[in-house]
Amino acid sequence: MSEAQKIQPVRLPHGKYVFREGDASDGFMYFIFAGDIEISKSGLGTLRTLSQGHFFGEMALIRATPRTATARVLSSEAKLGRIDLKTFAWLAKSNPGFLANLIGVVAKRAARAMKKVYDHV
Amino acid sequence: MFDLIQQGKALPQRHLRAGDFVYRAGKPVDGNLYIVLEGVVAALDNQEGFILGSELEPGAFFGDVEIMSESEIRLQTYKVKSMSATLAIMDKRAVKLTGELHPQFFLNLLRSAIDNLNRAEQYLINAAQKTEN
Numbered sequence: 419m420s421e422a423q424k425i426q427p428v429r430l431p432h433g434k435y436v437f438r439e440g441d442a443s444d445g446f447m448y449f450i451f452a453g454d455i456e457i458s459k460s461g462l463g464t465l466r467t468l469s470q471g472h473f474f475g476e477m478a479l480i481r482a483t484p485r486t487a488t489a490r491v492l493s494s495e496a497k498l499g500r501i502d503l504k505t506f507a508w509l510a511k512s513n514p515g516f517l518a519n520l521i522g523v524v525a526k527r528a529a530r531a532m533k534k535v536y537d538h539v
Numbered sequence: 540m541f542d543l544i545q546q547g548k549a550l551p552q553r554h555l556r557a558g559d560f561v562y563r564a565g566k567p568v569d570g571n572l573y574i575v576l577e578g579v580v581a582a583l584d585n586q587e588g589f590i591l592g593s594e595l596e597p598g599a600f601f602g603d604v605e606i607m608s609e610s611e612i613r614l615q616t617y618k619v620k621s622m623s624a625t626l627a628i629m630d631k632r633a634v635k636l637t638g639e640l641h642p643q644f645f646l647n648l649l650r651s652a653i654d655n656l657n658r659a660e661q662y663l664i665n666a667a668q669k670t671e672n
Contacts, residue, residue: 461664477653480646486657510642517645518638524652525607531659532604532614536564538666 425449425499436475436489436498443478443485446500450474453496459487466527467492476524479503541643544598547574547627555624561617562602568613571628572602578624583616594620603648604655606631 428448430436436448439460448455455468465487468474477486479502501509510517553573555561561573561580573580575595582593582601595601595617605613629637638645 459660459664461667462660465660476649477657480650480653486660510646514639514642514645517642517649518635521607521638521645521648521652524649524656525604526609528604528652528656528659529608529610529614531656531663533610535659535662536614538663 424505425501427451428498428500430491430496430498432491432494434491434496436491436496437478437485439485439488441485443482445479445482445502447473447475447479447506448489449499449501451497451499453491453493453498455496455498456490456492457487458490473520473523475500476520479506541641543574543600543644543647544576546637546644547576547629550574550627550629550633552576553626553628555619555626557619557622559619559624561619561626562613564613564616566613568605568610570606571630572600572606572634573617574598574600574627574629576625576627578619578621580617580624580626581620583618587616589618589620600629600647600651603634603651606634607648607652 426446428436436455437444439458450468450470450472452470455472455474456464457466457468457474458464474487474489475485477483553561555578562569575597577597580595580601581589584590601615601617602613604610634648638648
């Protein structure tokens with residue numbers, strides 16, 4: 419089995435939680451193949467709504483910490499793929515563009531939050 | 540084994556003294572990420588005091604979020620905390636090349652982006668709670 423085949427498909431109905439803030443990490447990050455996922459956090463509300471081609475859950479994979487946000491299916495259903503650290507490491511090593519893209523997206527999220535902090539001050 | 544200090548020694552350098560600002564939040568981005576080669580650099584809070592625990596020692600890097608997110612302005616202020624500091628200057632092209640050669644570096648950048656995101660969100664949560672109280 420190739421590493422790419424180790425992307426595990428996950429299909430969830432509307433309203434279902436992929437994970438909740440504070441959950442112990444299951445060691446997976448998720449890619450959205452179809453549907454919409456709402457990412458929210460207590461104290462901040464909805465942070466973003468993600469759709470096809472987006473990813474989430476990378477923090478628990480990289481930092482092995484409890485989930486820092488809640489992910490819930492907004493659309494009628496969602497088709498996701500999830501990968502564990504081993505598959506992530508293989509992707510990172512074999513395809514630096516994958517990591518570069520991931521960094522760009524997370525850095526943009528970080529920059530938006532840091533800008534809000536700067537504007538708040 | 541990937542060694543950021545060794546990488547940094549081959550890059551252009553900037554020498555600073557105690558109290559010098561590396562850059563200030565709100566100023567235009569110069570397109571560079573900085574690697575600490577010698578000394579200690581730390582982030583400042585809104586009262587221009589050093590943020591406890593933000594000290595960066597040799598081997599650490601900063602300024603990456605603005606570069607990787609293509610931000611037009613700096614989002615944090617950094618100042619030299621030790622008697623002097625030497626920083627290596629890494630532009631975006633060098634960041635990309637280094638990451639392609641050493642995936643560990645890209646992984647460190649990803650961790651840094653995650654940590655910066657968490658810190659900023661936590662600040663905003665605390666600020667919202669203070670407002671409510």
